[in-house]
Amino acid sequence: MxxxxxxxxxxxxxxxxxxxxxxxxxxxxxxxxxxxxxxxxxxxxxxxxxxxxxxxIRICSVCGNVDTSDPCSVCTDPRRDQSTIIVVEDVSDLWALERAGTMQVKYHVLGGHLSPLDGIGPDDLNIAGLVNRVAEGNVKEVILAVNATIEGQTTAHYLTDQLHPYPVKITRLAHGVPVGGELDYLDDGTLAAALRARTSL
Amino acid sequence: MxxxxxxxxxxxxxxxxxxxxxxxxxxxxxxxxxxxxxxxxxxxxxxxxxxxxxxxIRICSVCGNVDTSDPCSVCTDPRRDQSTIIVVEDVSDLWALERAGTMQVKYHVLGGHLSPLDGIGPDDLNIAGLVNRVAEGNVKEVILAVNATIEGQTTAHYLTDQLHPYPVKITRLAHGVPVGGELDYLDDGTLAAALRARTSL
Incomplete structure (x- = not known):
């Protein structure tokens, strides 16, 4: 050795x-x-x-992002739309959405997804924090940008239930053909979803 | 970003x-x-x-190995055969040979291979150090364990020329079928070499 x-x-x-x-x-x-x-x-x-x-490096006590300040620079950024929260599973998803650069809004990092088989329940995720932020009343829309996996969708359903009592719009990312993707290589579920959600030109 | x-x-x-x-x-x-x-x-x-x-961590001034002492623990190990030097391109090759654990001998790390296209000539490798060690007269065999690539073999030829004046046996690793390897997946060159170097049972 x-x-x-x-x-x-x-x-x-x-x-x-x-x-x-x-x-x-x-x-x-x-x-x-x-x-x-x-x-x-x-x-x-x-x-x-x-x-x-x-x-x-600190974990932001508001949204769960990693940064050198707490609250993080995203949470304290006054130019961002305070009334929309994008919910992601992981900090890497937050970075990916920021690289896409479409919306200047707030985030909430769950720290994973619900997975009963792995013993991950609601208390293991940063869900209470999200409900508290929504309960404060300034949030108008929560975009659930969780992964399009079984676990991600289970988590989305659970979050929808939890946020139901509050007057907030809950949305999810669109399903469809990836930009640059070839139809031939796409799975049936994605193709079916893209057909159902077709838009007029 | x-x-x-x-x-x-x-x-x-x-x-x-x-x-x-x-x-x-x-x-x-x-x-x-x-x-x-x-x-x-x-x-x-x-x-x-x-x-x-x-x-x-230091680079051993004798053999080119990396260690926390100079000369390194391989060079100062009195149990090793002092009369045999295995020449390798890189420290990782030295580690690989030690993991194989067949021979308790000395090493010499060249730090790469000759590659005129990349501008790597004899002066860029630890070749003078090897010639000096051989010139001291205590070395009986130099095993050239360079890679079986064009560059490795070019380096082996150059080293053979450099060591020719000294009364030292120069050998190279055997070519042949890798242990556990399937003939069907082997290249023609390896198969031909294995046939030529066949041994009797």
Whole structure:
């Protein structure tokens, strides 16, 4: 094993790198060697950036976003429409929607989806926080931008039930043909949904 | 872009992670979010491990291996056969051979292979160091364990020329069928080499 060769520091680095998503034991070894070779240009700055992030990053207590301030810069941005909340499963979905850049609104990050099989119930998600924000009365529309999976849709149904008592419009993302997508490669469910939701030209 | 959302610390973390081999811009975002979620269990320890490695790791001035001591623990190991040197292109090859664990010998890491197209000549590799070690007179065999690629074989030829003046046996790894490999999937060159080097039972 390499632990007899390269010392405990490298072994530890490889072990931790192997737990990063996208890297396995083999690619972690390759990554560690690459980092060691680029010590000044990459290994040192990356180590510092990680410590810096670990020290400064907070979870926003309002929406669940990650940022260096709490409330986060999205929640405190006065230019955003305060009356619309997009509900997403994960921070990465929030980033994806922001990259799309269509709506300047607020967000709410659930932190996952309901999944009874995995023991994830409503209390494990940031749902109470969403209901509180809606109960305050300033929100006019909640857009459920959860994944189009079974779990995502179950979560959407549950959220709809929870938000039902409040005078708020609840919407979901449209189903349809992805832009640039070829019909031949699409599943039947998507095609059927795209046909049903056809729009006139 | 996410830089307006998540602050410069996360943006910097993502940018640096994207330069790690095995990760791209997209998987770097996913990895960064995963690390932030596992702040105590992974992000902090990994940042520390990187700084620790950056501080302590040296390139062995004898053989080119990476270790926390110079000369490295392989070079200073008295139980290893001092008269045999295995020449490899990269530290990862040294690790692979040690995992195979067949020979307790010394190594020499070239740091790559000759590649005129990429502007990598003899002076860019740790070749002078190898010639010096052989010139000292204690080495009886040099095993060229370079890759079986065009560049690796070019490098092997060059090394053979350089070591020719010295009374040292120069060998290379055997070509043949990989253990567990199926003949049907092997290339013609490997099959021909395996046939030529057939052994009697």
């Amino acid at each position: 390499s632990k007899h060769l390269a010392g405990p520091e490298i072994e530890k680095l490889i072990q931790l790198l192997a737990r990063v998503p996208g890297l396995g034991p083999r690619s972690a070894r390759r990554a560690a060697l690459f980092l060691i070779k680029k010590k000044e240009a990459l290994l040192k700055p990356l180590g510092l950036a990680m410590q810096d992030a670990a020290e400064k | 996410s830089k307006h959302l998540a602050g410069p610390e996360i943006e910097k973390l993502i940018q640096l992670l994207a330069r790690v081999p095995g990760l791209g811009p997209r998987s770097a975002r996913r990895a960064a979010l995963f690390l932030i979620k596992k702040k105590e269990a992974l992000l902090k320890p990994l940042g520390l491990a990187m700084q620790d490695a950056a501080e302590k």
